[in-house]
Amino acid sequence: xxxxxxxxxxxxxxxxxxxxxxxxxxxxxxxxxxxxxxxxxxxxxxxxxxxxxxxxxxxxxxxxxxxxxxxxxxxxxxxxxxxxxxxxxxxxxxxxxxxxxxxxxxxxxxxxxxxxxxxxxxxxxxxxxxxxxxxxxxxxxxxxxxxxxxxxxxxxxxxxxxxxxxxxxxxxxxxxxxxxxxxxxxxxxxxxxxxxxxxxxxxxxxxxxxxxxxxxxxxxxxxxxxxxxxxxxxxxxxxxxxxxxxxxxxxxxxxxxxxxxxxxxxxxxxxxxxxxxxxxxxxxxxxxxxxxxxxxxxxxxxxxxxxxxxxxxxxxxxxxxxxxxxxxxxxxxxxxxxxxxxxxxxxxxxxxxxxxxxxxxxxxxxxxxxxxxxxxxxxxxxxxxxxxxxxxxxxxxxxxxxxxxxxxxxxxxxxxxxxxxxxxxxxxxxxxxxxxxxxxxxxxxxxxxxxxxxxxxxxxxxxxxxxxxxxxxxxxxxxxxxxxxxxxxxxxxxxxxxxxxxxxxxxxxxxxxxxxxxxxxxxxxxxxxxxxxxxxxxxxxxxxxxxxxxxxxxxxxxxxxxxxxxxxxxxxxxxxxxxxxxxxxxxxxxxxxxxxxxxx
Numbered sequence: 001x002x003x004x005x006x007x008x009x010x011x012x013x014x015x016x017x018x019x020x021x022x023x024x025x026x027x028x029x030x031x032x033x034x035x036x037x038x039x040x041x042x043x044x045x046x047x048x049x050x051x052x053x054x055x056x057x058x059x060x061x062x063x064x065x066x067x068x069x070x071x072x073x074x075x076x077x078x079x080x081x082x083x084x085x086x087x088x089x090x091x092x093x094x095x096x097x098x099x100x101x102x103x104x105x106x107x108x109x110x111x112x113x114x115x116x117x118x119x120x121x122x123x124x125x126x127x128x129x130x131x132x133x134x135x136x137x138x139x140x141x142x143x144x145x146x147x148x149x150x151x152x153x154x155x156x157x158x159x160x161x162x163x164x165x166x167x168x169x170x171x172x173x174x175x176x177x178x179x180x181x182x183x184x185x186x187x188x189x190x191x192x193x194x195x196x197x198x199x200x201x202x203x204x205x206x207x208x209x210x211x212x213x214x215x216x217x218x219x220x221x222x223x224x225x226x227x228x229x230x231x232x233x234x235x236x237x238x239x240x241x242x243x244x245x246x247x248x249x250x251x252x253x254x255x256x257x258x259x260x261x262x263x264x265x266x267x268x269x270x271x272x273x274x275x276x277x278x279x280x281x282x283x284x285x286x287x288x289x290x291x292x293x294x295x296x297x298x299x300x301x302x303x304x305x306x307x308x309x310x311x312x313x314x315x316x317x318x319x320x321x322x323x324x325x326x327x328x329x330x331x332x333x334x335x336x337x338x339x340x341x342x343x344x345x346x347x348x349x350x351x352x353x354x355x356x357x358x359x360x361x362x363x364x365x366x367x368x369x370x371x372x373x374x375x376x377x378x379x380x381x382x383x384x385x386x387x388x389x390x391x392x393x394x395x396x397x398x399x400x401x402x403x404x405x406x407x408x409x410x411x412x413x414x415x416x417x418x419x420x421x422x423x424x425x426x427x428x429x430x431x432x433x434x435x436x437x438x439x440x441x442x443x444x445x446x447x448x449x450x451x452x453x454x455x456x457x458x459x460x461x462x463x464x465x466x467x468x469x470x471x472x473x474x475x476x477x478x479x480x481x482x483x484x485x486x487x488x489x490x491x492x493x494x495x496x497x498x499x500x501x502x503x504x505x506x507x508x509x510x511x512x513x514x515x516x517x518x519x520x521x522x523x524x525x526x527x528x529x530x531x532x533x534x535x536x537x538x539x540x541x542x543x544x545x546x547x548x549x550x551x552x553x554x555x556x557x558x559x560x561x562x563x564x565x566x567x568x569x570x571x572x573x574x575x576x577x578x579x580x581x582x583x584x585x586x587x588x589x590x591x592x593x594x595x596x597x598x599x600x
């Protein structure tokens with residue numbers, strides 16, 4: 001799903017197209033594009049140099065150029081690259097009456113309702129005619145807005161020389177106009193060495209303010225899943241996972257029917273439902289992706305002179321990976337459910353659950369102050385500092401201030417008076433006061449929980465007892481251990497039974513007549529009597545197990561038990577104090593004098 005090769009493939013492709021300069025004298029690259037002129041310099045220079053590798057490093061021509069360009073001699077360019085632009089119509093914004101005599105044209109920022117779909121320029125060419133996008137094509141979320149999947153588009157020829165001529169022709173005929181708001185450059189490569197596709201998208205946005213903002217996306221995905229023996233092993237693991245999820249769904253349905261409404265009152269059950277839903281979506285998309293790739297692969301690669309649109313598959317594959325990542329995260333969180341009977345973990349979970357109300361109440365006050373500072377920073381520095389240019393950036397910037405990752409000189413330069421005041425007061429109230437209040441609430445609750453747990457015997461939370469009991473029962477089932485040995489070990493390893501035996505053994509034997517000693521010794525050593533005792537103990541143990549409450553019945557929660565144990569301990573202390581006072585009163589009271597009476 002994700003491996004190191006994907007990272008290095010993304011890094012290689014991004015370095016080639018983003019950091020390569022226009023020429024030795026001009027160090028401008030894709031990241032430094034700031035105008036339409038810079039875009040054409042990049043398109044006719046580093047873009048074509050990166051897409052077409054028709055010579056070796058010693059300037060010898062590569063044979064069979066019709067098979068396609070091999071970027072870095074290893075990555076096959078699939079089909080050709082595609083260039084697409086989106087425009088807005090004229091007069092999509094209002095001009096103040098004072099400037100109507102000077103300004104006749106007005107192009108607003110991109111909106112789907114303001115998109116220009118009319119033909120322009122050389123209307124007999126496809127790059128001057130609007131093309132409607134597929135209904136399944138995803139929109140692009142750029143730095144300045146959301147963009148649809150249609151637009152005016154063209155593909156680059158197979159040779160570098162023809163591509164240079166075509167780009168020069170479009171530049172001379174003003175293919176990019178004042179209404180242009182974004183340009184997309186899409187292409188896909190395949191590396192057979194590691195069986196990975198790299199789907200690239202270079203984006204240059206032209207905001208209504210003028211200038212240009214560049215961004216990029218590189219998706220390295222494994223669309224051909226089952227090629228090597230390792231892939232088929234993973235396929236078998238996926239089949240086992242599907243069976244597991246099917247069994248897990250049945251188990252949850254049975255539990256839901258048996259418990260009823262009580263099932264939804266447990267937070268862990270909601271987590272199980274979330275895992276089931278995410279797993280079903282993951283299985284469904286995996287099947288859809290496998291079938292869709294097998295159906296589209298031949299069509300996408302049938303014509304080497306068209307653009308194969310792998311962006312749709314790569315886009316949803318990336319979201320599939322994100323969904324799997326969230327699913328794995330919650331699966332790890334579920335481990336707390338199985339180790340919650342450990343004393344330390346129970347203390348932590350009890351601390352969080354007990355202080356949840358206090359934290360929520362205090363969090364309201366915290367975020368009121370936090371958002372107030374975010375609004376203050378946005379209004380003061382929003383027009384001058386990039387970190388405060390949007391309200392969302394202000395929130396992230398303030399979290400960075402809390403972590404110590406912030407450039408104070410930027411806001412000081414923006415406003416020499418309010419900048420330092422904003423920074424100092426925010427650090428004092430939020431960092432030194434409010435955050436420490438959070439820690440104080442948790443620390444105080446943890447102290448209370450730890451004191452409550454001190455009255456509970458530690459063996460109630462001992463994991464070793466559970467493991468020992470399970471091992472002893474398994475050995476008895478496998479006939480590797482006799483039931484008598486298991487009985488003498490304390491009924492499966494329970495410490496409570498051991499303590500009973502030890503306490504009984506510590507009771508001093510009262511002197512018995514010698515004539516009964518031989519009889520008791522005989523009864524103790526007789527095997528029929530031992531078997532009889534064993535049957536009685538087994539019957540008593542099983543009957544006590546039958547009396548235990550079932551999950552559907554009412555039971556005492558650990559929190560209630562802790563409170564009851566604490567009250568009993570307090571009551572014992574009070575009784576001890578009363579007993580001590582009574583003892584003192586008894587000692588201080590003089591004994592009554594007895595009158596000696598003479599016997600008649």
